Amino acid sequence: MELLAPAGNLEKLKSAVRFGADAVYCGAGAFSLRAPETSFSLDQLAAGVHFSHNHGCRVYLAMNIFAFDEDFAEMIAYFKQAVQLGVDAVIVSDPGLLAQIRRITPDIKIHLSTQANTTNSESVKFWQDQGVNRIVVARELSLEQIKTIKNNVPAMELEVFVHGAMCIAYSGRCLLSKFLNNRSANRGHCTQPCRWEYRLKETLREEEQTIHEDARGTYILNSRDLCMIEHMPALAEAGVDSLKIEGRMKTAYYVAAVTRVYRAALDSLHKQGSAYSIKPVWVEELAKVSHRPYTSGFYLPELGDETEYTTDSSYIRGYDFVGTVTSHNVEENRLRVSARNRIIVGDFLEILDPQHPEVLMIKVNRIIAVETGDDLDAAHNGYLVDLCLAEKSAVPISKDAIIRNKSEI
Incomplete structure (x- = not known):
C-alpha cells in the first residue's frame, strides 16, 4: 500500500517526503479544495516536484474544485505547465475537466476525488471507462463495501483517507459555508461552520434554548477525527492501494509526526504480515498531534464508533x-x-x-x-x-x- 501525505506548502511537502511518504498531494493554484491557503504557484510546484522526485516520491496535483465555465482557461493553462514540470497524477472531480485533460494529455494518470462521492462498483466501472486510473472512494463506505468494489473492479486503484479531519457533509459536498458566509467549500473556501456552537430559537419566544440541556451549547455537526492506525491489516484485506492522510492546513510538525507513524506501521505490516501487531507508541504519538477525539468513521460499523463529538469543537493539543x-x-x-x-x-x-x-x-x-x-x-x-x-x-x-x-x- 502507498502512503500519501498532504503538502500544504513547500515546507510541508519536504516534511512529508523526509518522514516517509511514498507520494504527496498539493493544490493547483486556486483550483483545489484548500485554496488559497495551500495553493502552489508554478514555481513552488516545480521546486516541490524536483525535491520529491529526487527522493523517490510521487507528486499528485489536486484540481478538484467544482469548476465554472470561466475557470477553464486558467485551469487548463496551469495544468499544461504542471504536466511539463512532471507531476505524476492529477486529482479531479469535475467530468468536464476530466474530459479536457484526457484530450490534452492522454497519458497523465487521473485520480477521481472523493468529492465525486463514488460509492459502488458500477460507478467505478463508469469512471474506468472515462480513463480514470484511481478512485478516492467516498468516506461513507465500510471496508466490506470497499472490498466488494475491489473484487468487482480489480484493475482500479482504490485510495482511502486513514487519518485526519472529516466533513459532516456527504463526501464533503457542503453548502453551509456558502450559505452562511458566501464562501463555498466546493471552491476551496470553507469557513467550517460545522465546528460552531448552535442554539435553537423559537420564533414566538425571545429566549434561546440549547439543543441539549447543557449550558455550553452543543456541536451537533462537529465530526471526530479519523484514525485507522489500529486497523492496518483490515485496510490491506479490503484491497486498498493507497492510504491518504488529511491535513494540508496543518503544520509541518503534524505532517511529519503522522506520516512518521503510518510509515512505521506500513513497514511493519509489510515485513511481519500475519504476525503484525500494533505498537502502543504509535497510538501515543498520534495522541501528541493536534486532533479532535478519534474514530474509525464508517469503515468498521461493527465497532459502533461515534462519528460526532458534541461537547465542543476545540482541538486536543498536547x-x-x-x-x-x-x-x-x-x-x-x-x-x-x-x-x-x-x-x-x-x-x-x-x-x-x-x-x-x-x-x-x-x-x-x-x-x-x-x-x-x-x-x-x-x-x-x-x-x-x-x-x-x-x-x-x-x-x-x-x-x-x-x-x-x-x-x-
Missing part, C-alpha cells in the same frame, strides 16, 4: 511545534534552530528526526541569538538561535528535524 533544526555542531554540543514558538532555558524538548526511529530528548542549558551573540532567556517565533544542550546527543541530529515541546495548556 504538544507545540517549536522549531526546526538548521544544523548540529556535535563538537560544541549546539543545535542551531529556526524557532516557531517559545523556547526557554531549561526546556526539555523532543526531536523527530527522519534518520532516527526513536524520539530524541534534549535539555536546553543556554540560548544564544545567532545574529547578535547575546544570551537570551527565551526564543520566539522567527528567531534563529543556538541551543546549548545539557548533555551531548548520542547521535547527530539532522538538518530540518522537527522540534516539539509539551504544551503549557
